[in-house]
Amino acid sequence: MNVLFATTEALPFSKTGGLGDVCGALPKALSAIGVRPTLILPAFRQAMNSGQAIEETGVRLEVPIGRKKVMGELLRSSLPGSDVPVYLVEQHGYYNRPELYREPDGDYVDNCERFVFFARAVLEAIGRLDLGTQVLHCHDWQSGLLPVYLRTLYADRPELADVATLFTIHNLAYQGSFWHWDMELTGLGWEHFNWQEVEFYGRLNFMKAALTRADMISTVSPRYAEEILDPPMSCGLEGILRHRRDDLVGVLNGVDYSAWDPADDPNLVANYTVDNWQEGKGTCKRALQAEVGLPLRRDVPLLANIGRLADQKGFDLIAEVMPRLAEQVDAQWVLLGTGEPRYEQMMLRLAAEHPERVAVRVGFSNELAHRIEAGADMFLMPSRYEPCGLNQMYSLRYGAVPIVRETGGLADTITNTSEATLADGTANGFSFADASAYALSMAIDRAVRAYRSEPVWRQLVETGMRQDWSWDRSARQYADLYEQTLARAKKGEPALASGR
Incomplete structure (x- = not known):
């Protein structure tokens, strides 16, 4: 089966979050089981500077944007360590910028135009490159117009007539919402600007557009697929999501163990496995x-x-509990990341006040992230929502016992420690339900007490390290989902929703 991934991120070409991890690893796992994936993504500056071999194809594209025509070119590369083709849509005015989506003070003001161009370039490329695409796998709002275009402006293209669409929601909170006059840029008639199609409370909404027209919809964990049917996790789109619930499937993301495995991780001072983790993690x-x-x-x-x-x-929640815990609990903390200035300043202040217990590194380093996973005893993820999450799965393999809030992919991967789960051998971490500082504090307390019991801690670490969250499992589920998507497409277009 020929599957085309339409995405804005794929490691090692471009990444701002988990989308890049998914689209860099899943195609290789699919290729290993007989699916024939191809990727297409914008030729962002980050992609062009990624160090990958990129060559010209000689294929030039002319894409209508509103009342003008914009030229672009197709470049070619491949995913490292595989023969999976990667095509990059080059258009310097849109994509040769310091960041993928935003400036320091906010989103690029022409994001609608940039991703209208990308969507239409993808559909032009299918024919120009003779890709033989059967399933077009669209990722997040940036590719949200693709299912709409296939059924409207490009409905008469013979090479696209039998293409089915799967749309994957990686994070419903980011929807691609633009003012209504940007509708002129899309080329779509104003008759489509209605509450059953692309309009959402007076604005053009790329996410909603995809949800109304894609043949099948997926998201990145089974629990998140349930959570987004109701507020607040539905982010206002509960009407269309409930209408499409029979076409909505949750497939848990996987881990690329070729990059995340303490047995051969080059970033570590000592490699280890489940058989010698105590010595290796100690080092x-x-x-x-x-x-x-x-x-x-x-x-x-x-x-x-x-x-x-x-x-x-x-x-x-972390900000509320850490000042007390840093003062009262005999434990150490290490934090790596960037974010809201108030939290950065608070963490740095705590590190200055408790240098023997708190270490903070503002910024990001992939190498240090690996060393933290290997050196930490516990890994904290108290997310208010988490579509899938990857760090908890990295932590399991590295023997850093996760402490998580029970939501999304965290709930699907972490089994809370109790007498019953210890007895049946399923416990691999600590979880809590309420999004409160008290609940987080109690979970940390339970974990610290368990750490003092060598047999219990050994069981938790070894249970997690033995679990397999690889992409192999997820790839087989996606292969089945592609078959379902083709079958759904043969039934005809999804009926439009009767409510927002």
Whole structure:
């Protein structure tokens, strides 16, 4: 089966978050089981500077944008370590910029135009490159107009007549919402600007557009597929999502163990497996403590957090509990990330007040992230919502026991420690339901007490390290989903919703 991934991110070409991890790893796993994937993404400056071999194809595109024509070119590369083709849509005016989507003070003002061009360039490329696409796998709002275009402006193209569309929601909170006059840029008639198609409370909404027209819809974990049917997780789109619930499937993301495995991770001072983790993690813990300036203590638990310092990641809860815990609990903390200035400043202040217990690194380093996973005893992810999450799965493989809020992919991967789950051998972390500082504090307390029990802690670490969250499992589910998408497309277009 020929599947075309339409995405704005794919490692190692471009990435701002989990989308890049997914689209860089899933196609390779699909290729290994007989699916024939191809990727197409914008030739962002980040992609052009990625160090990958990129060549010209000689294919030039002319795309209507409103009343003008915009020229672009197609470049070619491949995913490293595979023969999966990657095509890049080059248009310097749109994509040769410092960042993918935004400036320091907000989104690029022409984002609607930039991704209208991308969507139409994708459809032009299918014919020009003779890709034989059967399923067009669209990712997040930036590709949201593709299912609409296939059924409207491009409905008479023979090479596109049998193409089915799968639209994957990676984060429903980001919808691609633009003022109504941007409708002129799309080329779509104003008759489509209605509450059953692309209009959402007076604005053009790319996410909603995809949800109304895609043959099938997926998201990145089974729990998140349930959560987005109701407020507040539905972000206002509960009407269309409930209408399409029979076409909505949750497929958990996977982990690329070729990049995230302590057995052969080149970023670590000592490699280890489940068979010798106590020695290996002990060495990595001492090295991490030395690197970030913490006392070299093996007897205290080292808790870690990596990521955005934002409320969505539960950092408001961390900010509420950490001052007390840093003062009262004999434990160490290491945090790596960037985010809201108030949280960055608070964390730096805590590190200055408790240098023997708190280490903070503002910024991001992939190498340090690997060393933190290997050196930490526990990994904190108290997210208010988390469509899938990857760090908790990295942590399981590295023996850093996760402490998570029970939401989205965190709920699908972490089994809370209790007498019952310890007895049946399923416990692999600690979770809590209420998005409150008290609930987080109690979960941390339970984890710290478990750390003092060597048999319990050994069982938790080894259960997590033995689990398989690889892309192999997810790829087989996607292969089945592509078959469902083709079958759904043969039934005809989805009926329009009767409510927002």
